[in-house]
Amino acid sequence: MVTYLVRRVLAMLPTLLIVMIVSFFLIHFIPGDPASVMLGPHATADQIEKLQHAMGLDQSIGMQFVKYVSQIFQGDFGQSLLFHKPVTELLLERAETSVMLALLSMIVVFCVGIPSGIVAAIKRNTWIDQVLLTIALLGASIPSFWLGLVLILAFAVRLHWLPSSGYPPIFATGDLANLRYLILPAITLGFSNSALLARLTRSSMLDVLQEDYVNTARAKGVTNYRVILQHALRNASIPIVTVLSFTFAGLLSGTVVTESVFALAGIGRLVVESVLGRDYPTIQAIMLVVAFIYLFVNFVTDVIYAFLDPRIQYH
Amino acid sequence: MLCIVLSLMVVLTGLSVVGQQYGGTLRYATIGEPPHLDLMVVTSDLSSTIGQHIFETLFTFDETYSPIPLLVDTYEKNADGTAVTFHLRQGVLFHNGEEMDSSDVVASLERWGEYGTRGAIMYKHVVDTVAVDKYTVKLVFDEPFGPMESLLAFNNGGPCIIPKEIAECAGIEPITPEQYIGTGPYEFSEWVSGRYIRLVRFEDYKSPEGDPTGYGGARHAYLDAIDFIPVSEAGTRVAGLQAGDYDYAEQIPADLYSSLVADSNVTTYLLKPPLFPMLFRNTQEGIMSNDLMLQAVLAALDMEPILLAAFGDLAAVNGSVFPEGTAWYTDAGTESYSQADIEKAQELLAQAGYNKEPIRYLVTTSYEQMYAMSMVISDQLRRAGFNIQMRVYDWATLTQYRGQSDEWELFMTWHGPVPDPSLIAPMSTTYPGWWDTPEKNALVEAFNSSTSFNDRYAIWEEIQTLQYEEGSWIKLGDAFSLNIAANQQVEGLDDPQQPPLLWPYFWNIWLK
Numbered sequence: 112m113v114t115y116l117v118r119r120v121l122a123m124l125p126t127l128l129i130v131m132i133v134s135f136f137l138i139h140f141i142p143g144d145p146a147s148v149m150l151g152p153h154a155t156a157d158q159i160e161k162l163q164h165a166m167g168l169d170q171s172i173g174m175q176f177v178k179y180v181s182q183i184f185q186g187d188f189g190q191s192l193l194f195h196k197p198v199t200e201l202l203l204e205r206a207e208t209s210v211m212l213a214l215l216s217m218i219v220v221f222c223v224g225i226p227s228g229i230v231a232a233i234k235r236n237t238w239i240d241q242v243l244l245t246i247a248l249l250g251a252s253i254p255s256f257w258l259g260l261v262l263i264l265a266f267a268v269r270l271h272w273l274p275s276s277g278y279p280p281i282f283a284t285g286d287l288a289n290l291r292y293l294i295l296p297a298i299t300l301g302f303s304n305s306a307l308l309a310r311l312t313r314s315s316m317l318d319v320l321q322e323d324y325v326n327t328a329r330a331k332g333v334t335n336y337r338v339i340l341q342h343a344l345r346n347a348s349i350p351i352v353t354v355l356s357f358t359f360a361g362l363l364s365g366t367v368v369t370e371s372v373f374a375l376a377g378i379g380r381l382v383v384e385s386v387l388g389r390d391y392p393t394i395q396a397i398m399l400v401v402a403f404i405y406l407f408v409n410f411v412t413d414v415i416y417a418f419l420d421p422r423i424q425y426h
Numbered sequence: 427m428l429c430i431v432l433s434l435m436v437v438l439t440g441l442s443v444v445g446q447q448y449g450g451t452l453r454y455a456t457i458g459e460p461p462h463l464d465l466m467v468v469t470s471d472l473s474s475t476i477g478q479h480i481f482e483t484l485f486t487f488d489e490t491y492s493p494i495p496l497l498v499d500t501y502e503k504n505a506d507g508t509a510v511t512f513h514l515r516q517g518v519l520f521h522n523g524e525e526m527d528s529s530d531v532v533a534s535l536e537r538w539g540e541y542g543t544r545g546a547i548m549y550k551h552v553v554d555t556v557a558v559d560k561y562t563v564k565l566v567f568d569e570p571f572g573p574m575e576s577l578l579a580f581n582n583g584g585p586c587i588i589p590k591e592i593a594e595c596a597g598i599e600p601i602t603p604e605q606y607i608g609t610g611p612y613e614f615s616e617w618v619s620g621r622y623i624r625l626v627r628f629e630d631y632k633s634p635e636g637d638p639t640g641y642g643g644a645r646h647a648y649l650d651a652i653d654f655i656p657v658s659e660a661g662t663r664v665a666g667l668q669a670g671d672y673d674y675a676e677q678i679p680a681d682l683y684s685s686l687v688a689d690s691n692v693t694t695y696l697l698k699p700p701l702f703p704m705l706f707r708n709t710q711e712g713i714m715s716n717d718l719m720l721q722a723v724l725a726a727l728d729m730e731p732i733l734l735a736a737f738g739d740l741a742a743v744n745g746s747v748f749p750e751g752t753a754w755y756t757d758a759g760t761e762s763y764s765q766a767d768i769e770k771a772q773e774l775l776a777q778a779g780y781n782k783e784p785i786r787y788l789v790t791t792s793y794e795q796m797y798a799m800s801m802v803i804s805d806q807l808r809r810a811g812f813n814i815q816m817r818v819y820d821w822a823t824l825t826q827y828r829g830q831s832d833e834w835e836l837f838m839t840w841h842g843p844v845p846d847p848s849l850i851a852p853m854s855t856t857y858p859g860w861w862d863t864p865e866k867n868a869l870v871e872a873f874n875s876s877t878s879f880n881d882r883y884a885i886w887e888e889i890q891t892l893q894y895e896e897g898s899w900i901k902l903g904d905a906f907s908l909n910i911a912a913n914q915q916v917e918g919l920d921d922p923q924q925p926p927l928l929w930p931y932f933w934n935i936w937l938k
Contacts, residue, residue, distance in 0.1 A: 121475065143822030147829075149461045149600060152839060153851035154543055155677040156829055158467070161541065161598040193461060194619040195602050201619060208620075260661050275669040276662050277621070294735075362928030374455075374657040374666070376620025387792065388461065389822050401906065 112298055113419070119413070121354070122407045127399060134398035138391055139172055141402035145192045145389040179395065188399075189392035193384065198396045201381070207280045209377040212300070212369075215293050219301025220308055220358060225351065227305065228312020232320060243309065245348065250306025259299045259372035266295060276374035296373040300366055304358050311354055315347035322346070348419050352412060360408040364401040445917070447896070450937035452649050452916065455657040455666055456673040466534075466542040469583040469851075471842055475676075477928040478655050479625050480640075481586035482610035484531070485513060485579035487927075489640035491752065491845045493697070494641065496527065496634055497587055497609065504690035507570035509879050514561045518632045520589050521613040533593035535585055541598040543583025547848060548574065551676075551874070569875045572882055576846035582929075603815035611647035611933045622653040638934050640927065648918075649937035663912070669694065673915045673937070676930070678908040680738030686910055693913040693920075695752055696740065697928055699749050699843035700904035703736070703799055704854070706828075706837050706859040709898045714785065716834040718778035721762070724900060725774055726810035728766035732802045735901045736795035742904040747850065749904050754847060754883070759891035763901075771810035788828055788837035792821035796838050799902065805837070815827035826882045828858040836884070840905070843928055847886050848874055852899050861897030866892055867883050914938065 116338050146162040147154060163169045167178075182189050224233035231243040267275035278292040319325065320343055367377025378397065385393040439609075460473040465481055478733055486496040495501070501512045518526045532555050539549030554566040562577055578585055588596075592605045606614035611633070612625035627647040634641040655672065657663045663675040668691065678686065678694075686692050687808060706724070707714040714720070733741035745763025748754040785807075787801040797818075804814045816835070819827065827833040837858070853870060855862035869892065873885040893899070909930060918935040 141823070142826045143820070143824075144826065147825045148822050150467060150543065150824070151461065151473070151583065153469040153841075153857075155546070156856055157546075158541065158543060159597065159829075162467075165597055165599045194461075195462065195617070196619070198561060204618070256659075260659075260665065263662065263665045263669070268665050268672070271669065275666040275671045276657060277671065281619075320838065349530060371658050372662055374655065374659070374662055376618070380620060380658075384459070387820055 115125060116414070119375055119410050123403070123410070126406060127402060129184065130402040131180075131395070131399055134395045135176055136172075138386075138389070138394050139175070142227050143389050144168060145391065146307070148388045149192070153404075160200050162297045179392075182397075188396040191385075191390055191393045193388045193390040193393065202378075202396060202400060204280075205376055205378050205381050207282055208278050208370075208375050209363060209365055209379070211278075211281070212293050212296055212366070212375065212377060215290070215297035216300040216304065216354075216362050217359055219297055220304045220355070221300065224305035224308030225307040225312050229285065229316055229344065231309065231313040232316035234338065235317065242315075244313075247306040247309045250302050252311075253303070254368075255299050255303055256368050256372050258302065259295070259369060262299060263372075277370075278373075278375050293375075296369050296375060299372070300362065300369050304362075308351065308354060308358070312347070316343055319347040320345045345419060349416060352415050352419065356408050356412040356415075357405075360405050363404050363408075429859045440834050446646070446647050447917075447936045447938070449650055451651040451653055452932055452935070452937060453653050453655055453672045454932075455663040455672040456654050457656075457660075457663075458658055459623070459656045459676045462600040463603075463606055463614070463623075464596075465581050465584060465586045466538045466545070466596060467600055468584070469543050471929065474582045475931075476623055477586070477606075477626070478581050478610070478931055479612040479652065479931055479933070480606055480610045480614050481581065481584055481588065483579055483581050483584055485575050486641040487579055487845055488642045491843075493579040494639075494642045496579070499532075500526075508567045510565045510567075511558065511562045511573065512565070514563065514716065515634070516561055519608050519630045520609055521607045521628055522589065523630070524589060526587060526609055527560045528563045529591045530593070531563045531587055533590040534587045537564075537596060538585040541596075541893065543575060544580065544849060545583075545585065547575045547854070547874075553632055562687075570877045572874055572877045573848040576844075576849060580845065580849055582842065604736050610877045611645045612649075612652060612798040615651070620656060622655045624651055624653050626651045627803045631672050641931065645933040647933055649932060652932050667910060667912050668788075670912065670915075672683065674909065674911045674930070676907070676909045678910055680908060681740065681742040683908055685910075691912065691914060693911045693916075695909045695911065695919065695930075697909060697930070699752060699928065700906045701842050701928070702740070702747070702904055703733075703796070703838065703840040703902040704852075704899045705803060705902060706839070706899045708831055708835050708859065709862070709896075710831040710860040712831075712835050713780065713783045714780050718774050719780065720900075721897070722771045722774035722778060722780070722810065723761045723807065723814075724894065725765045725767045726771035726806055726812070727764060727803065727902075728806060728901070728902070729764040729903050732799050732806070733905065734916060735802045736798040737905045740906045740908055742906075743902045745901060747847070747893075747901055749843075752887055753879075756883075756889035756890055758886045759894035762894040768810045770797070775811050778874075779810075782811075783811050784815045785835040786833070787814050787816050788834045789816050790821045790824045791818055791819045792824075792836075793840075795905070797841070800838050831858075831860065847889065855899075861893075861896075861898035863896060866896070882898070899916060 146159050150158055191198050191201050194201050227243050231240045234240045263275045266273045273294055274292050279289045281287055281289050325343055328342050364376055365382055367379040367383055370377045370379040382397055448713055456472055460470050461468060463473055463477040465473060465477045482497050484498045485493045488494050497515055498512045500517045501510060503510050505932055508842040520526055535555050551567045551571045552565060552747045553568050556564045558564050564646055573666045576848050589607055592601060603617050609618040611628055611631045613628040617623045627650055631647060633645045638644055656699055660679050666672045667675045686694050709715050729743045743764060745760030746755050791797050807814050852859055869885055869889050876882050915937055917938055
């Protein structure tokens, strides 16, 4: 197992290297450049040329790549062209919002999606099942920007229970109460992701509940509660864990629409701002970090598989 | 006795007798974040809105958009108008505590002349910039330069005065946040990306004297701080203001106008003067370089539905480059504007020898109003017989392609209001579209070298007429930006002497 884990960690390196190369050339080959963005809509051609020269953007692409690689190997993502600070510092600033939002959204997903799926499976073909399935369908169909705005109108504008937007980071302010800023965004994100998970949990549970070992357990007099939670749910968990892990990775990598609707300074909005502003160092760093998040979550998921199902062996 | 005591209490507690109140943080929901706040080298409206609180110019504009002194106390010109001597206001401090003097002004003007977006317009006529003494600066021109005051007043890509040591070291690269040191009523405090840009009151600010008028006159910093908060979703800006999370919000969609006017908790502001959307043609190469093609486009377009699609009721059909009621308004040449005559357009296309060659129209989705207008324009031109091929890009890509004459025939942008025709970006021959004819250049030269308003106005009428005959761009109309304020919280915005101008400012504004 340990050998396997070490091998998996080492296997991440070439993947990250490929992402690094592809992201660099991809962003440099699309038209548009940071100089014209920085100078505004009425910049003259002469001004743009001078700024490109000052920023080193007129150097050959090979030269820029060598510089970029040498920086990365020194652990330096460079300086953000748009935000006037080191990219690492920028990412750390934005990471808290994304991480906290991802965690809260996962709580919503976990608390709503899995229980709904289990109940729907147990009450298969009853009105409860139909209601839960309809809600799940709605959750998967409602656009998050619409749901977000409706929640803002209801809970911020009408009831004044929660703030409409923004999030003062708790690590910077030390104020845990700031988590209230993330309640509406977490519900928005959690609702749509819960819907998917509820449907998946229901179908996995239905498969497992028809297995012989479940009937055997019932025949042996095991309580319904233990049959469902210990026997059925554990064996139905593999696809659930897979979806949960990739949902979490997606949330950590930023959620553009929800972050925009709630004016949250997270990774998702940073991606859009950096791409539109052609902030090369920031885009490259985000692509590398996101790739790493996915690789890491994938790796952890594999470890969890083995824990859930001891029959799974890694060599 | 009681009156005296009460008056003293009012003064001591920071309240003035007319209700102005010190304190509080104004929360301004912006459409996004500016690229930076170095106003000399950027023409972003958002940069100007924020940066004008930090940086000041030698002149500024009054309520009629006429230039008046700001950092300058008095100035005089020699007999032939080629030498201008500026006497600076004394005792004006930078935010670093040092007094502004002529060396700072000279260094700032020289940087702007070399690298500033609009600096070259003036500095190609400047022979020398001299610090005569500590508070006196002299500009020497090769010939009289009519728009000097307007250029020195316009902060957007304009000559903001910064400390000499910063100006001398800065090149074309924007100065960094720690170098945001000006003489304005608010000083830069903090920029937390994605969350806010915070300005705080500059306690040692030396205000100009006189009643407030437009951007001019006395400036009082009543607010402790101003937070400019990026909120990209318009719906969130409105809801956030209604929920009490913001005090002021900008660029609200026109379709919300009527419901917001009816909301007793919200005050609406239509910013005047308007910005103007423009359709450009490539005069350098390709089928659109034929002037008859310009005439065909002018004949085909019907501006009302174009403006309606993007701005709803917040637009006006107006062929004059400058809006009605301003000094430069003229209807010269506007008989060609918004003809909506498809038959005439088809005849002109035939005369031009147009044979359905593709016309590449660069369009952006980065600004939804530009995209909406482009959809209607394309439809109108297609119905007249143009073979329009829309090429839809984000703004950064469009700005690169529009600089390459072999990449396009038409593109769209818009322009903020300017106080003087010389500040209109495409008056330059290097602006994409490249309107560069001997007639136009002679008129522009005569316009810039004349100092008499009447003479300049007459020349401007000729330029506008010529623009409709051979120019690189067509004005589509006037569009008013809609901003809103929470009327339970913000005071001072309704002062008739301070009409809502393009870049809203928050000196002389206070919170209840």
